[in-house]
Amino acid sequence: MTVRPPPGRLRVIGTGPGPLAWMTPETAAILAEATDLVGYAAYVARCPPRDGQIRHESDNRVEIERARHGLELAAAGRDVAVVSGGDPGVFAMAAAVMEAIDRGEAAWRRLDVSVHPGVSAMQAAAAAVGAPLGADFCAISLSDNLKPWEVVIRRLTTAAAADFVIALYNPKSLARPRKIFEAFDALRAVRAPDTVVILARAVGRPDQRLIVTTLADADLDLVDMATCVILGNSETRVIARPDGRAPWVYSPRSVGTSEGGR
């Protein structure tokens, strides 16, 4: 009698934006069980160390290769966690794993693969200042190595003209350091200069920095790869607070009534 190897599996998880206090218990349990972690080194570093667990750390720019590697390990019987920061479903590894399956070996469609939700960067950024995502909103990645820059600009200006709150991911890269400037030029053509802008860097981590400013005044030199930028809608409000307390920001749930009701 031959002993069959245990079937492998692949679970796509997100650590949340930084502290373990934002990692779901489901994700923590998966990290405690997995034999192999596959992910960008900075995200794998957020996972509590565990004896015997193999960490396959990779560079930031190789999502599909990383996904294939995870699938190969699972197909070989390993218990794999593919690790994203934030929510794996929002500009992260879940889509890369699905794409790798779609284009990959037929046998991968039989694998036990699952995706597990987490807290994404825009949610932590929003919570840190109040409730800027409280109205209809969009999330747009400025990463132009995956889509034409014209598409990015068209989506941005369309969403801005329809008065969505907008969260921008991947606002800067080494390859295109000026794209956030170009994006803001496009936004300034369709939104008022006093539109609220939040520059939320590394929220929840030791190097957190929160700036509440406006479309006209935002200092875009402060935006880096760890920054989530949130642009309010036309009704987003700043609540000033006394004695040097940081202001709160929120987008009213209602449209067209915030002034009338004041």
Add this chain to the structure above:
Amino acid sequence: MTVRPPPGRLRVIGTGPGPLAWMTPETAAILAEATDLVGYAAYVARCPPRDGQIRHESDNRVEIERARHGLELAAAGRDVAVVSGGDPGVFAMAAAVMEAIDRGEAAWRRLDVSVHPGVSAMQAAAAAVGAPLGADFCAISLSDNLKPWEVVIRRLTTAAAADFVIALYNPKSLARPRKIFEAFDALRAVRAPDTVVILARAVGRPDQRLIVTTLADADLDLVDMATCVILGNSETRVIARPDGRAPWVYSPRSVGTSEGGR
């Protein structure tokens, strides 16, 4: 010497979409400390019972009154948790609390108020089927008691025309049971009939039901108040799987290259 009462505080939290496995440790810790829970009864019911904690449960339609009640309790020295389902910052109580402060007593601006992120319904829905939110996306509430229906339809069709993935919250209500039908009529005018649609009901809860269908074929009678509807973009793909396994759905991270690369 007078003993001053301890200062109160108010923390806005979200339970996640259902199971405790999706509630962050931060939120669980807040629930374990709070003297008072304020929230819609169905969400308060998700919080583990605790001796001595007072639960102020309310109806679904009184967000601002509920927020004011929480602020009054905090101003009186209580340790208040205002409880949302999902993420409190996404169509939930964080914006209501901020609005109540903005329109309320000046002293409330000195209160210790904070918002804590959670997993929202669309994220759980997306994870359950793969990665449909893997590209640029919008979240739109169909609740028309807070904004004119024309605004809802304009945002929907604008976002659809710009090829965003779209997550719809509050797709049905007793007051307007036909609005999801009207929304789909508008979407069908700008998107192809074979656009992928996901009807994700009560994800993570015992009565979960997941349907992967298309814009042409979606049975909207199955949509209720517990359903999150996700409409794919023009490149969202369904991965068929063998032997009766449920299909996976994902939106490629790249634009305009998914066919070329196949």
